Amino acid sequence: MRNANVSPLTTATSTALLTDRYELTMLDAALLDGTADIPCLFELFARHLPTGRRYGVVAGTGRLLEALRDFRFTDEQLAFLRDEHVVRPETIEWLADYRYDGNVFGYREGELYFDHSPLVTFETDFAHGVMLETLALSVYNYDSAVASAASRMTLAARGRPLAEMGSRRTNETAAVAGTRAAYIAGFAASSNLEAGRRWGIPTMGTAAHAWTLLHDTEEEAFRAQIEAMGTDTTLLVDTYDITKGVETAIRVAGPHLGGVRIDSGDLPSTAAAVRRQLDALGATETKITVTNDLTEYAIAALAASPVDSYGVGTSVLTGSGHATAGMVYKLTSRQNPDGSWTAVQKASAGKGHRGGRKDAARRIDARGRATAEVIAVEKTAATQPDDRPLLVPLMQRGEALHEHLGAAGTRAAREHHARVLEELPPNGRRMSSGEPAIPSLFV
């Protein structure tokens, strides 16, 4: 073992301390006053979409199910909680045996969502559910923010492939999750190697400006790159002068060069000029990739330009202006000693929520288009023939349903997203700010 001091990435790391302190102090108090084992429902949802967004995309489901599996307190973590007097010694003992053994049901990963959509419900006792708030929200809020931005870019790209290249613009571990979320929302590939290893996402990338600058001339750099990667590679042509760069690229690689990448300048005019130049040089099959601070708006503006693919960095992994999905996790029901249930909710007008057990369905019209998000409290939501029920089991008695996990679950989420995006009404496909594409109806 050359690197015995570094653990392989497959070793699970405990997620149990990725938690706000008050979750554990509430647990501590609940174990003391006898409320810890009251059966409860906790619901994860967004009160509203980020301002101006037409729809949101659920992401994080598979990651959360895996994080719940690893939500176990290690001896070292327990020692920290004991030394810091976060909870009483009796509670430390309880935590040592903690394992989530409840049910989880909710929206499939890749599904669209709207105001108040009941995305995940945790069915367990108070003690087991209260501790998951922070972790569940962290996973969903970031992953869904990225997926929601990425899906708009997928619409804007109109079938041209999108590559995610934003790892350097966000936290190094968040990047792996964000890459996965972008892939679910329609991106074709990513620069992030760990996302490739962990989730089976296709990876891509050839060279940066540093490669050209390392060499005495651009021509030397291109020759060396082609030597290593073949003529099917993509050459970055804008380190010095794009016109000369393209000319050199084709001279060195010949007319069968795979592609050129442009990372600066006014992209519509530059792309058109590069296409003309490539065609004149006989490189009619050489593709053009553009990668200069693209957003969904910049992608949409390139629809008429001769661009073959887009590389998107900052905007996708920072949620394109909405870095968090703003979801919350609320106690919505608790069981009474007689077995009946009480719906509970906070009173505040602006930050309140609806108590009670939810069901949800998407109402679909005769043309296959969504018309409403139906949210039913204490009853069944799908009441019309074309209503599509939205809740599926995610975890049963602590066991995650296998279909949501790993690379296969990620691919399934991507396929599901592509399907349900077809249901979005024309108004929902607009890039401009506006109201949610469909209303949320409580019934």
Place this chain on the structure above:
Amino acid sequence: MRNANVSPLTTATSTALLTDRYELTMLDAALLDGTADIPCLFELFARHLPTGRRYGVVAGTGRLLEALRDFRFTDEQLAFLRDEHVVRPETIEWLADYRYDGNVFGYREGELYFDHSPLVTFETDFAHGVMLETLALSVYNYDSAVASAASRMTLAARGRPLAEMGSRRTNETAAVAGTRAAYIAGFAASSNLEAGRRWGIPTMGTAAHAWTLLHDTEEEAFRAQIEAMGTDTTLLVDTYDITKGVETAIRVAGPHLGGVRIDSGDLPSTAAAVRRQLDALGATETKITVTNDLTEYAIAALAASPVDSYGVGTSVLTGSGHATAGMVYKLTSRQNPDGSWTAVQKASAGKGHRGGRKDAARRIDARGRATAEVIAVEKTAATQPDDRPLLVPLMQRGEALHEHLGAAGTRAAREHHARVLEELPPNGRRMSSGEPAIPSLFV
């Protein structure tokens, strides 16, 4: 071992695949064409501050040094790279022995920065330096975005304590890094338990609305919380009606209740009303904490209100409108066969950089206020008696300087930030959008 299948958090996880694919394809080509061992300088910097910001705060230094230590390829990672044909078999062999053994120098963590400040320079050969671009940028771009936002909140709070409570609004692992960055920039405490365990940051938090909703009455919830946590605890009083909540809180806890927390409503008027009510009930020492979607602007607007501390969530861990610091990592110099150095730079006007080896100093006037960021190319920056040199060694021949690491390094960065914030001229302390507080002068 109750949880033998979960590794303790102290086990280092390899960071080597938190990397864009093109870093490795460039390495592969460099090993082939003989440029891999050319001595180089790579520089990490921001071309400009986020739009409207007066200054930035360096964060991520200690974390990056620790991540470099763990940048070792495990057998499983190498197998992935081999199976995916990311690089040639000879390059896999080279990666198996990879360890960063170069020098790193740059700004101290907690330092202020401005346009083009040369924040980190990596002095090594091309092969060892090119691979670090993605990881170094991920760490600095997120941590510095959070620290830069947090420092503005520290200014706005004018000495009142700030608690970071935003873990749920960002990726679960990013949250731990973000908490650390906020602490460096002046926050007093955090809700995040792993940040407490890992970096020694004080943790806080008592109860959420779920605690009140779990009980039949608010009074029962308060009684149970005081039973578990003592009267010094903070009670959340806005689940139903704030006036009744405060009255119940003091009736149950007595006039020596530690604090009340308000998480909704119009905070200036609500805080004033709660203060009057508490004083009338004899609870003149009971503190008021507010936590309702605070930003630096909302904090500044509460300066005249009877608030004792602030809890900040979303805005701090998402960079308050600037989720990334937008830093880049560029090859700036390479050595020639004769031992001389060539400065290299990309030509593009909008996205260019200055080649060459940099030094930097902050020019300070007679009153101790910063007047300019002096960036010297191939010479010494500090030329006037009060110039403060900004570059310090961070890593020498692959060994990180201990003073930057761990909880002690984090505290040192926090102290350094508090000191250098005093140098900021009045114009730099303004919350409004504007120009950088001081100009960056290339000399």
